[in-house]
Amino acid sequence: MAEKFRIDDIFNEKAKKWSLWFMVPFDFISSTNLRKISFAAFIVGVYTFVIDYLENYWLHVEFHPPSTIFYLLGLVLGLLLVFRTNTAYDRWWQGRIQISYLSNNAKNFASKMNAYLPKDDQDNRIFFAKMIANHAYAMKEVLRYGVRFDDLIETNKGELDKLKKVYHVPSEITAQIMIKLEEMYRSKKLSFPQYWELHKYIDEMTNIVGNCERIRTTPMPYSYRLHLKKFIFVFALMMPFGFIEYLDEWSVVIVVIIFYAMSGLDVIGEEIEDPFGQDEDDLPIDYVCHSIEKYATVALKVTLPSHHVGSH
Amino acid sequence: MAFEGKRPPLWVSVLFDYHNTPTLRRILYGMLAAGLYTLALDYLENYQLHVDFKPPVTIFSLMGTVLGLLLVFRTNTAYDRWWSGRILLSNLTNSTRNMALKINAYLSPDDIKNRKFFATMIANHAYAMKENLRDGVKFDELEDVDGAYMERMKKCYHVPNEIVSIMNERITELYQKGILADPQLLELNKHTDIATDVNGSCERIRTSPVPFSYSLHLKKFIFFFTLILPFGLIHDLDFWSVPIVMVIFYALAGLEAIGEEIEDPFGLDENDLPLDKICKSIKTSVKALLRV
Numbered sequence: 310m311a312e313k314f315r316i317d318d319i320f321n322e323k324a325k326k327w328s329l330w331f332m333v334p335f336d337f338i339s340s341t342n343l344r345k346i347s348f349a350a351f352i353v354g355v356y357t358f359v360i361d362y363l364e365n366y367w368l369h370v371e372f373h374p375p376s377t378i379f380y381l382l383g384l385v386l387g388l389l390l391v392f393r394t395n396t397a398y399d400r401w402w403q404g405r406i407q408i409s410y411l412s413n414n415a416k417n418f419a420s421k422m423n424a425y426l427p428k429d430d431q432d433n434r435i436f437f438a439k440m441i442a443n444h445a446y447a448m449k450e451v452l453r454y455g456v457r458f459d460d461l462i463e464t465n466k467g468e469l470d471k472l473k474k475v476y477h478v479p480s481e482i483t484a485q486i487m488i489k490l491e492e493m494y495r496s497k498k499l500s501f502p503q504y505w506e507l508h509k510y511i512d513e514m515t516n517i518v519g520n521c522e523r524i525r526t527t528p529m530p531y532s533y534r535l536h537l538k539k540f541i542f543v544f545a546l547m548m549p550f551g552f553i554e555y556l557d558e559w560s561v562v563i564v565v566i567i568f569y570a571m572s573g574l575d576v577i578g579e580e581i582e583d584p585f586g587q588d589e590d591d592l593p594i595d596y597v598c599h600s601i602e603k604y605a606t607v608a609l610k611v612t613l614p615s616h617h618v619g620s621h
Numbered sequence: 622m623a624f625e626g627k628r629p630p631l632w633v634s635v636l637f638d639y640h641n642t643p644t645l646r647r648i649l650y651g652m653l654a655a656g657l658y659t660l661a662l663d664y665l666e667n668y669q670l671h672v673d674f675k676p677p678v679t680i681f682s683l684m685g686t687v688l689g690l691l692l693v694f695r696t697n698t699a700y701d702r703w704w705s706g707r708i709l710l711s712n713l714t715n716s717t718r719n720m721a722l723k724i725n726a727y728l729s730p731d732d733i734k735n736r737k738f739f740a741t742m743i744a745n746h747a748y749a750m751k752e753n754l755r756d757g758v759k760f761d762e763l764e765d766v767d768g769a770y771m772e773r774m775k776k777c778y779h780v781p782n783e784i785v786s787i788m789n790e791r792i793t794e795l796y797q798k799g800i801l802a803d804p805q806l807l808e809l810n811k812h813t814d815i816a817t818d819v820n821g822s823c824e825r826i827r828t829s830p831v832p833f834s835y836s837l838h839l840k841k842f843i844f845f846f847t848l849i850l851p852f853g854l855i856h857d858l859d860f861w862s863v864p865i866v867m868v869i870f871y872a873l874a875g876l877e878a879i880g881e882e883i884e885d886p887f888g889l890d891e892n893d894l895p896l897d898k899i900c901k902s903i904k905t906s907v908k909a910l911l912r913v
Contacts, residue, residue, distance in 0.1 A: 563676055
């Protein structure tokens with residue numbers, strides 16, 4: 310039985326499973342982000358406890374800022390964190406949109422080439438299927454730590470060695486496709502409107518790579534991130550003083566919960582705003598690249614040499 | 622095309638019109654648990670232990686505001702998916718109508734064979750896309766043309782894309798025979814691209830719920846908020862804090878649950894988009910426009 314597309318292959322099943330509410334308190338271990346924050350929250354708890362002990366049983370400094378101050382500060386911090394969340398999520402979602410455009414574009418390109426090329430033109434069919442897949446695989450790793458040439462498909466010996474020398478691999482692949490189209494147009498294998506139509510896909514390939522690079526290389530401005538972290542830090546340092554007077558040891562609970570809720574948002578934001586890696590919340594790029602190769606070969610009715618796609 | 626939406630309910634009847642979906646039913650259990658928890662806490666604290674853990678109200682006001690803002694974020698992103706999904710479906714409807722009326726003008730009135738081919742394939746694409754977004758294509762909804770394509774559709778990797786490929790092949794064939802002129806080829810290629818784009822974008826919405834860490838963090842936030850909320854109320858309100866906690870929990874968790882439900886708008890739940898009706902309308906209007 311040939312491989313069949315199933316929508317749920319892309320879908321993160323874990324999200325469904327864990328959406329049960331009563332599991333919520335037990336999954337601190339399952340998520341790396343939450344583990345990181347849990348540790349920080351623990352330290353803040355210990356800090357509160359120490360302050361409480363020193364103040365209420367030893368020093369009696371009587372520094373008791375009214376709790377309305379924390380309300381005010383917390384409100385501003387909350388708004389900032391929502392801003393943080395929005396911008397980070399926006400990058401994630403824009404990245405997702407670009408990845409789906411990559412896949413749409415590859416499908417359209419392959420489908421058109423299939424219609425335009427004669428059925429027996431194996432060489433060109435293999436060329437386009439290979440190049441469309443290679444473009445996706447090269448882009449995937451350009452967005453991580455540089456192209457892995459093992460991921461790319463080679464049908465003529467020496468092709469990859471030439472690619473290794475170029476500055477920007479996805480653009481070079483697009484350039485080679487463009488040269489091939491130009492040749493085909495000159496030798497009348499493509500008509501005027503077909504040639505024109507195919508330019509659209511070339512542009513789109515370059516644009517998508519550029520847009521993804523923009524998202525990858527532009528986190529939130531450094532000043533904002535720094536200010537936010539300082540804000541959270543100072544807030545956490547001050548918070549115990551507001552509560553130890555009436556709550557005594559119980560203030561540990563309150564401070565930890567508030568700290569956890571606030572810093573969690575910051576940590577998640579940081580994680581989400583670069584969506585092209587392989588963390589748990591990152592986009593399913595590996596799957597999308599695989600499906601692009603699969604679709605290009607199916608649409609162009611060719612088979613490509615099998616290759617192993619790994620990761621750094 | 623008549624759309625039978627729900628009639629806007631009267632204000633009073635809203636109270637008794639309970640959403641009958643699994644996600645929201647789960648909230649009911651949550652509410653019940655929050656109520657019982659408050660009751661137990663109230664009894665233990667006020668009648669047995671007297672620990673006197675009384676967090677000041679400003680804490681809840683602070684946490685509640687941040688939580689509220691987060692829930693608005695959640696609602697916005699989920700609704701955005703729902704609405705983008707709706708826009709994509711209307712783009713598909715528009716594009717299929719345009720494609721059909723253009724083909725109708727390009728082909729000669731007695732070219733029944735090609736007219737039938739395009740009418741069937743355009744409708745097939747919509748139906749295949751609909752079920753592909755659910756649990757896989759239902760082949761009894763698709764129609765064959767001249768007994769030539771059913772086998773191919775059944776065997777392929779991705780049915781909607783294969784149908785687009787079949788259409789592209791036919792369009793190019795007509796172009797090479799001289800039936801379609803240069804600009805006509807370009808025009809029809811535009812519409813086959815839109816078909817793939819809409820399908821791919823719907824798949825994106827279907828497969829990308831809000832990042833897992835966010836939905837988890839939000840749930841956890843609500844969970845801890847509900848955990849300490851009773852302590853702020855039981856000393857003043859005694860047993861009356863039970864309904865207050867339940868109402869607050871319902872309002873907060875309800876938003877999260879609705880977000881979870883509407884962010885996948887292609888299913889068969891109450892709030893999902895009317896995919897079946899849209900497919901039927903595409904099929905009918907395309908057949909009418911192509912005069913078959």
